[in-house]
Amino acid sequence: MTDDELFEEDLDVVNVGLDRFRDAIASTGTSVVDVDWSPPPGVDEDLNDALTALAEEGETIAAATQTAFERMTEATPIWTDIGTARDEIPGMDEYTLFHAGPPVTWDRMSGPQRGAVMGAMVYEGWADTPEEAAELAAAGEVEFDPCHDHQSVAPMAGIISPSMPVFIVENETHGNVAYSNLMEGRGEALRFGAYAEDVIERLHWMEEELAPVLQSAVRHVDGVNVKSHIARALQMGDEVHNRNVAATSILLRTLLPGLVASDEPPAVKQRVAEFLEKTNLTFLNAGMAGNKAAADAAAGVEWSSVVTVMTRNGTDFGIRISGLDDEWFTAQAPKVDGLYFPEYSEEDAARDMGDSTIAETAGVGGFAMAAAPAITDFVGGTPQDAVNRTLEMYEITVGENPNYTIPALDFRGTPTGIDMLRVIDSGVRPFINTGIAHKEPGVGQVGAGLVHAPRECFLQAIRSYTDRYL
């Protein structure tokens, strides 16, 4: 638009401020949209001045965020293989455990994450009992590191130990690789902090039977395109965070020739098939690794204010920003607003936990809520409520994902690439779908629900950003 065109056009006004001006414009029959503006909370005078200075640099920032967005959406994650964590993931040493969320020490670790650590140590044979494991962990005998520092993601407690089988997902476009552990299935599980004997036994079974079958299957089908599976699942009612029924179903169909062709004994394949048949969330971990590969591709862009990591460990919620290297910005992990399984209530719930928010980081999960009308009871009950959740996220994202589209929105792309500057100024916080773990170790999942990323993380990040770029 140029200034000599202005007088030739019908005005269409964005009103930011006084309602009476909106009313005046509307009364003349002119198109006007009113911004429900309020001062950004938690922004003091100095930060406000800094935000104004950044606004002046809006074109530089917009170009950088666009670059990050394009890298994120042009990434093509392919699940190529199953391997063992110690052989595959850089930095996975003996007596090392990767965990979900930002860095945390044993003394600050949440109940379910401690439980998962204890279970993983028993599984690895580093301790004979969970109690002994807790003592060793408290004594500093185990190294803890965030999954995210090692190209990895894992749901809930998110413990990856050296012997665990992992999804290997390669981003064909940019060449980076991401990893995730395998889904344990329903009920008591390590990821919810359960460490009973059958939980450990299942981990061994996954290593001994599930992983080899999946490995031969994925090799047989020459890899699985994670991106296209997510895209198809969104058309089938999944948002691929809390709901993965469709994604898992098409994944199994994709794998079917490979599963049948596998050289593993029929009895093993039978057990694997039975396990996969009842494990709706099988795709979750593969999808997470795919989204991690996409988000990592967007990291490290100078000036980019795009969020490349959002994650929690039941203690802290942490984010990383594309233009701020590997710096963590953390706040207390929030409580989840959830629905609970029988016999449980909010009092039993751990705080928000898991790397699975990589879904929302990459433009699915809560951001694709409109694709998943079946789970709208989380957000108010009607499909329109779900649509509104997704629509709200366009406010804080760089663009619309060209790969991931939503039928209910006329196949509009999902809101993708959270821009922290937009989060700060609009007061709109990223919306996350999530499971809920019991707050005590050893119990497991007690419900599921939704949560908003804490604003404090973004306020910290913006301060670091202004220090660096202004």
Added chain:
Amino acid sequence: MEVVTLSDTYQDSVKLMRIANEARESFGVEEAVAMMGTQENKDILRNLGASDGVLADLQPDDLILGVKDDDVGAAREAVEWMEAEVSGAAGGEAAEESTRSPPKSVYGALERHPDANLGLISVPGEYATREAWKALHEGLHVHIFSDNVGLEHERKLKSYGRDHDQLVMGPDSGTAIINGVPLGFANEVDGGAIGVVSAAGSGLQEVTSLIDRAGAGISQAIGTGGRDLDDEIGGIAMQQGFEMLADDDATEVIVLVSKPPDERTMDDILQLVEDGDHPVVVEFVGSDPAPIEAVGGRPASSLADAARQAITALPDRDTSDVDFADGITAFTSPGTGEDIVDRRDHPGAGRRSLRGLYSGGTLCSEAATILAEDVDVQSNVGVGTPIDDPLSPTGHAMIDLGADEFTRGRPHPMIDSSIRDDQLRGALTDDEVLVVLLDVILGYAAHEDPATPVVDVMESVDPGEWPVVVASVVGTRGDPQGWEDQVQTLADAGVVVCESNADAVALARDVQATVADTGGGHR
């Protein structure tokens, strides 16, 4: 345990969890479950005390609703409620709550209106620059109503706008009319061939309203904000606006309105006037007409004169008669100063002061400028002697009650008249005040009936006594408040209503001079 089994009924587990939670909360029962009949769920039911008989036949495709409570009646009730919920669709109540929330940012607004072309920004000054940058970077023209924006920010915003062919009106631009649309405080004016660029909000309103009332019309009225013609800004918006009007086929005559520009900026503006092909009427309130004439411009002696000259400069205009009363027959001629003095008892020796209580800053400047030619006048608008305490004036005092100092944290007197009501009340009982001068500003976004607060204050005094109240009403027949009605309301209460602010000031001065001539020479 009360259990209902619905065979071959599937519901998503999330919905079932919600129903069970609601049943627990609404009925206060010990436990409520709603789940599919899988093996795992059977175990849960068994733990809760479901009978083996119920569990034995359960298939994975069956939906189980179960409630455990000592009160069997309550359990029964809860189960029945759950059964109704499972089969029922979402109710109308939920559907009503589903409307989308309004946008929280410029980006959210643009997501809904991707073809938006102008941002109107009126948030507090410390946030306005940021919102303006966002709008500019998204390709919008902007009109910034907000004040308290730093000069440096203003210069950068306007420079960016100039370099990108985007118009930046303001900051502190009270009004504009673009393509006939009121932005901020603006009047309903007819379309026409006169284009206005004004650094003065109420000046723009006065000029455009007078043009409308005289039967001519406005092509565009561009507000620049009050500091645009300071050398720190250099008249970027006025120059850009001038060029836009010069390129606009609908515009035949251009009017420029401002306080006197700084020197360098004045030269730049005069250069534009000289280079342009259009008749240009210039009202830089109180500035020397000679340099304007020297470049072929038409200097005006007041805002009303600017309107008059603009109309007579129109190419198809065949008469120089200009009637600002819009042919309204009810309009009472205010008469002369002598008429007003003759109708009243002599005010006595101590009553000589002129008191201007303005809501429009430019109207106040105009009043002070006209009066300063032959009386000692104080004001808070930089004309005459600066006034110490604007809210306790003595002598001839012209007060802008819309000045920043009075609007921080409270509404402008054009919206909420209470500060002026108080000052008017004080002036009416002040025995040194001879004439009270008022502006009554109509238009979009202004007070819905600004004449009435004036009339309410005047009810307590005798309109046949001193001081006399002289006012002009800035507005048009088409304004939401209706110019004719407002004039009538004031006139009925004894206010002497003039066609323009300049006329009102001249009349006030005439009254003062008449009294001075007849009763001792207080100046």
